[in-house]
Amino acid sequence: MTAQEAKKKIEQLTKELNEHNYKYYVLDKPSISDFQFDQMLNELIGLEKDFPALLSPESPSQRVGGQITKTFKAVKHKYPMMSLGNTYSREELKDFDVRVRKTLDHNYEYVCELKFDGLSIGLTYKDGKLFQAVTRGDGVQGDEVTTNVKTIRSIPLDLGKGDYPEEFEVRGEIYMPLKSFEKINKDIEKQMMEDGYIEEEIFEKLLKNPRNAASGTVKMQDSKVVSKRNLDCFLYALLADDLNVDSHFAALKKLKQWGFKISEHVKCCKSMDQVFEYIDFWEKERTKLPFEIDGIVIKINSFEEQRLLGFTAKSPRWAISYKYKAESVSTKLLSVSYQVGRTGAITPVANLQPVFLAGTTVKRASLHNADQIEKLGLHSGDYIFVEKGGEIIPKITAVDLKKREKNSRKIKYIDVCPECGTALIRKEEEANHYCPNEAGCPPQIKGKIEHFISRKAMNIDSLGEGKVEMLFDNDLIRNPADLYKLKHSQLLGLEKVFESEEGEKPRKVSLQEKSVQKILAGIEASREVPFERVLYAIGIRYVGETVAKKLALHFKNMDAIMNASEEELIMADEIGDKIAESLISFFKEKKHVKMIEQLRDAGLKMEISESPQPKKLSSKLEGCSFVVSGTFANFSRDGIKEVIEQHGGKTQSGVSAKTNFLLAGDEAGPSKLEKAKKLNVKIIDEGEFQKMIN
Numbered sequence: 001m002t003a004q005e006a007k008k009k010i011e012q013l014t015k016e017l018n019e020h021n022y023k024y025y026v027l028d029k030p031s032i033s034d035f036q037f038d039q040m041l042n043e044l045i046g047l048e049k050d051f052p053a054l055l056s057p058e059s060p061s062q063r064v065g066g067q068i069t070k071t072f073k074a075v076k077h078k079y080p081m082m083s084l085g086n087t088y089s090r091e092e093l094k095d096f097d098v099r100v101r102k103t104l105d106h107n108y109e110y111v112c113e114l115k116f117d118g119l120s121i122g123l124t125y126k127d128g129k130l131f132q133a134v135t136r137g138d139g140v141q142g143d144e145v146t147t148n149v150k151t152i153r154s155i156p157l158d159l160g161k162g163d164y165p166e167e168f169e170v171r172g173e174i175y176m177p178l179k180s181f182e183k184i185n186k187d188i189e190k191q192m193m194e195d196g197y198i199e200e201e202i203f204e205k206l207l208k209n210p211r212n213a214a215s216g217t218v219k220m221q222d223s224k225v226v227s228k229r230n231l232d233c234f235l236y237a238l239l240a241d242d243l244n245v246d247s248h249f250a251a252l253k254k255l256k257q258w259g260f261k262i263s264e265h266v267k268c269c270k271s272m273d274q275v276f277e278y279i280d281f282w283e284k285e286r287t288k289l290p291f292e293i294d295g296i297v298i299k300i301n302s303f304e305e306q307r308l309l310g311f312t313a314k315s316p317r318w319a320i321s322y323k324y325k326a327e328s329v330s331t332k333l334l335s336v337s338y339q340v341g342r343t344g345a346i347t348p349v350a351n352l353q354p355v356f357l358a359g360t361t362v363k364r365a366s367l368h369n370a371d372q373i374e375k376l377g378l379h380s381g382d383y384i385f386v387e388k389g390g391e392i393i394p395k396i397t398a399v400d401l402k403k404r405e406k407n408s409r410k411i412k413y414i415d416v417c418p419e420c421g422t423a424l425i426r427k428e429e430e431a432n433h434y435c436p437n438e439a440g441c442p443p444q445i446k447g448k449i450e451h452f453i454s455r456k457a458m459n460i461d462s463l464g465e466g467k468v469e470m471l472f473d474n475d476l477i478r479n480p481a482d483l484y485k486l487k488h489s490q491l492l493g494l495e496k497v498f499e500s501e502e503g504e505k506p507r508k509v510s511l512q513e514k515s516v517q518k519i520l521a522g523i524e525a526s527r528e529v530p531f532e533r534v535l536y537a538i539g540i541r542y543v544g545e546t547v548a549k550k551l552a553l554h555f556k557n558m559d560a561i562m563n564a565s566e567e568e569l570i571m572a573d574e575i576g577d578k579i580a581e582s583l584i585s586f587f588k589e590k591k592h593v594k595m596i597e598q599l600r601d602a603g604l605k606m607e608i609s610e611s612p613q614p615k616k617l618s619s620k621l622e623g624c625s626f627v628v629s630g631t632f633a634n635f636s637r638d639g640i641k642e643v644i645e646q647h648g649g650k651t652q653s654g655v656s657a658k659t660n661f662l663l664a665g666d667e668a669g670p671s672k673l674e675k676a677k678k679l680n681v682k683i684i685d686e687g688e689f690q691k692m693i694n
Helices: 003-026 034-050 060-064 090-104 178-194 199-205 210-218 223-228 248-258 272-288 303-309 370-376 442-453 465-473 480-485 513-528 531-537 545-555 558-563 566-570 577-588 590-601 637-646 670-678 686-693
Strands: 074-076 110-116 119-126 129-135 141-143 167-175 232-239 267-269 293-300 319-323 328-340 346-357 360-366 383-389 393-399 495-498 507-510 625-629 650-652 661-664 682-684
Touching: 003 034, 003 060, 034 060, 060 223, 090 272, 090 293, 090 303, 090 319, 110 248, 110 272, 110 319, 119 210, 129 141, 167 210, 178 210, 210 223, 232 248, 267 272, 272 293, 293 303, 328 442, 346 370, 346 383, 360 383, 360 393, 370 393, 442 465, 442 480, 442 531, 465 495, 480 590, 531 545, 531 558, 545 558, 558 577, 558 590, 566 577, 577 590, 625 637, 625 670, 637 650, 637 686, 661 670, 661 686, 670 682, 682 686
Parallel strands: 625 650, 625 661, 661 682
Antiparallel strands: 074 141, 110 267, 110 293, 119 129, 119 167, 167 232, 293 319, 328 346, 328 383, 346 360, 383 393, 495 507
């Protein structure tokens, strides 16, 4: 085939594949089978390999991914990407309408849209071709994620002919369809069950909700993985210097004509009564949608009226979002059980009569500590109200006193460890009770080993809670150093029967050759883990990831830390009395010193090889100390801590008088928030933080 013939065939295949993409992903009306589509796509990919000069960035072949992006470039938005004011109150919606009427003083029209629960994106098109895709970021600038966005098949790469401006931006929400979310989790569950993991470990690895899954997927480094996750995108705004439409609704029609995926559930409303009807309808119907929404967006339709209303410093005065309250259900408290953590901390758990809530069946909810039980005033057999915080974690919000039985007894917190029978202790100013039997309490021993192998510590991901339990029950491990003595002959064929949920058969797991090889390879690879993570992995109380890094930087090696006096420890950055006391106490124990020597003999790194400090970007946060709590839209917890250090700031594990800011995301720790208020530490959100660094 000549280059000219190949060019003609590539153009033909590109045109046909784009049409089929549009029919399948935008119109939901496929006209050919998946097999036929794949054959055409493979033919196109083959031609582009043979004639690389004919490969276009807008080719349908670019949707399968394959490029690796190690860093995402920060890009300034041409039009600021402002966030909407939001409310849960109908009264506040009425107040919003009153403010609009004062400015416009005539009849006007609202457009109501579903508030998709995903990741905001801005797509810039030049000459009808996708030029770049940028996340919201802080509203002024975001991350350029074009390579990953190209894998989303409902987003057109080339609009073809049309009456669109030479350059324009279209905004929308990238989301993960519920079907894709469920399939990914089923695949994870199936693979982990085959590898012998238990229910709790599998739960930890599952995607927690579609919103976070979509956000995390868009920032993945491998676009091929992004492609397999089947993200989708609804577009809802058009921006350009020379728009030839005069209203938001007309702009949506234009976008639909040009080939963009627009929600079919957009509605024009002449009054607030019609807006409330729309809100009420979707509050009932939202569970039937194939994607998640968390509310309704209400916008003034006319662009001229939007211009008259203008903006506040943070959001437009012509739009607002109404958020649905978290779903709450009533169910019966069957019992309270108590779990023992690796530090000996006791966590009470409410066992509930199974109830369906926000898409999943809820059987348990954490009660956190004795104070929470006291605050709720729980009695045995109570009917309680449960909701999901951030629609993820079940929490008990109140007791239904009307249903309380007359002779029910108040729940009394335990005073001995449920695992080893040791009397519990509770230190002053601490919320939790503790079992002090560190050396003889099985959950504490196993918990310390599980912490040691965890991703942020030694990262021995071939092991897990189930396999640790198997090794412990067979007397093969009693502390982390024992892992490095394991032999192939000890592991092969090792068995354990794991109890299952009520009504299900117990599950028998046996270690086969493949699993054994994985375990031994993972243990061997962990010998290369840097010293600061080894120090964190050992599991000294109060020595978290950040504190371990500070200690490693200051003292350089394990011997220096072990031999340091309390005064010398406090001289290290961010090390206070409590941490210093914990370190001194830990290294006084002969068994701990012996374990460290065994780890040293096993070849683990006991001194710092290179500075773990991140590359410095600026000094904007110089002299500022932050405590980070909760989850964030545009950063992982580790990522936001790294950004703080890159700009000269410091991170702390707990709020103290030395803390300057508590950076609070969704589901921030209540105790940290309370302590910050008590100490007058400024509490900031993600948006305020991004303004500080920009």
